[in-house]
Amino acid sequence: MRKGRATVLWLHLAVALLAGAGLLLVSVSGAALVFRPELDDAVFGGPGRVTPGGGRAPLQALLAAGQAAHPGLTPVSLAWPERDGRPARLRLERPGSEIVEVLLDPVSARVVGSRWLERSPLHALRALHTELYLGGRGRLVVGALGLLLVLQGATGLFLWWPFTRRLPRGFTIRRGRRWRVVGYDLHKLVGIASLAFHVPVALTGALLALSAGGPARSGAVEVRERDGSVAWLDRGTGTVTVVRDPRRAGDRAWGLVTGLHEGRFGGIASRWLYVAGGLTPVALALTGLGIWLGRPRPRPPLPSGERAG
Numbered sequence: 591m592r593k594g595r596a597t598v599l600w601l602h603l604a605v606a607l608l609a610g611a612g613l614l615l616v617s618v619s620g621a622a623l624v625f626r627p628e629l630d631d632a633v634f635g636g637p638g639r640v641t642p643g644g645g646r647a648p649l650q651a652l653l654a655a656g657q658a659a660h661p662g663l664t665p666v667s668l669a670w671p672e673r674d675g676r677p678a679r680l681r682l683e684r685p686g687s688e689i690v691e692v693l694l695d696p697v698s699a700r701v702v703g704s705r706w707l708e709r710s711p712l713h714a715l716r717a718l719h720t721e722l723y724l725g726g727r728g729r730l731v732v733g734a735l736g737l738l739l740v741l742q743g744a745t746g747l748f749l750w751w752p753f754t755r756r757l758p759r760g761f762t763i764r765r766g767r768r769w770r771v772v773g774y775d776l777h778k779l780v781g782i783a784s785l786a787f788h789v790p791v792a793l794t795g796a797l798l799a800l801s802a803g804g805p806a807r808s809g810a811v812e813v814r815e816r817d818g819s820v821a822w823l824d825r826g827t828g829t830v831t832v833v834r835d836p837r838r839a840g841d842r843a844w845g846l847v848t849g850l851h852e853g854r855f856g857g858i859a860s861r862w863l864y865v866a867g868g869l870t871p872v873a874l875a876l877t878g879l880g881i882w883l884g885r886p887r888p889r890p891p892l893p894s895g896e897r898a899g
Contacts, residue, residue, distance in 0.1 A: 595749070602745040606878055609738040612722065614871055616735055616795075619719035621868025624853055624861045626712055633710050638702030640677050640695040647699035650828050653811065655699045656680040656692040663690055665825070667812040670696060677702045689713075720799065729799045736796030743789050746781045753778075770884030777877035780870055787867035794851035818845035 622629075631637045653665050663682035670678050677693035693702040707713040721728030753760030760782065763775040810822040813830070819841075820834035834841040849855045853864035 598745050598748050602742065602749060603882070605738050605742045605745070606875075609735055609742075610875055610878075612731065612735045613739055613742075614875055615722065616719055616732060617868045617871040619715050620791075620795075621865045622715055623712070623719055624864045624868070626716070629712055630705070630710065633712065634703070634705045638677050638693045640671075640675060640702060641697040642675055644697040646696055647694075649811075649813065649823050649830070651699040652678060652680060652694050652696075653823075653825065655694060655701050656682060659692055659701045659704060660690050663688070665811050667814070668823070669814045670816050672816050681707075733796040733799035736792040736799065739792040740789055740796075743781075743785050743792070746778075747785060750778055750782050768884070770881060773877045773880035773884070777874060777881060780873050780877070784867055784870040784874075787863075787870075790850055791864075791867065794847045797847055798851060818842075818848070 649668065652668060656665055657663070660682050663684050665680055665682050667681045668678060669681075678696040680692040680694055682690045682692060689707045691705045691707050693705070694700065695702055717723055720732060722731055724731060750760060761779055763779060764771055807822050809826055810824050813821045813823050815821075818834070818836045819832065821830050821832045823830050834844065836842045836845050853860045856863075
């Protein structure tokens with residue numbers, strides 16, 4: 591049993607050393623991106639005024655308005671607002687050049703404003719979170735980091751499990767003791783308390799990262815609805831092809847994956863919870879490093895002929 595526990599301990603340490611820096615980058619950047627819509631509005635001076643209520647402008651009218659504002663750029667995606675009173679967001683790109691997000695009144699198709707996304711620090715932060723600035727290969731790395739975080743949680747749970755025999759001991763911080771003791775107690779408390787957060791977020795993040803980056807349809811614009819449905823709009827013919835429908839069980843499950851990873855299921859409370867959860871790896875890294883640095887060092891062997899006093 592002791593040998594098995596020692597093996598798991600070394601595996602726990604190896605994952606921390608191998609993936610710790612990457613996990614910190616992904617976790618902290620994810621915590622900041624929880625409030626990305628609000629932060630984007632703050633960076634670019636507000637969401638813009640739109641017509642409250644009413645119907646919807648035709649999709650082709652929205653595309654035409656965006657392209658008229660930025661000739662030469664190609665529309666690639668359109669996101670309907672998550673609630674009334676907010677603008678629709680049309681993304682236009684030129685390969686290897688600028689990326690512009692046009693805010694459109696969803697009722698009148700009027701251009702409310704334009705945002706050059708590469709000028710926003712949040713654009714760079716999202717690239718760090720989703721691909722570590724490594725493109726497609728980076729998404730694979732982020733997916734692997736998510737799986738390693740699950741392994742880290744599983745080994746941590748195995749090491750904590752003996753405390754269930756004396757459950758209060760598993761949640762106690764022995765104040766007034768040496769830093770290594772206090773750090774160990776903090777590490778196990780933060781680790782077990784955040785496990786229920788890290789495992790589902792890591793698994794859904796790995797799934798999203800490993801499934802991202804599919805080829806875009808030539809001549810089509812991806813359209814995302816507020817209910818989670820996704821369709822492709824052919825720019826030439828206006829034909830709409832639904833590719834994800836929340837009324838279908840499989841597509842509904844995929845929508846739950848996205849909502850669970852981003853914390854969009856419990857309003858403002860769940861998003862603040864995700865901010866706190868995204869910062870816990872910082873506390874785990876600091877306390878884990880303190881435990882490692884404060885571990886007892888083996889004494890050097892005494893010269894032959896000498897005895898310990």
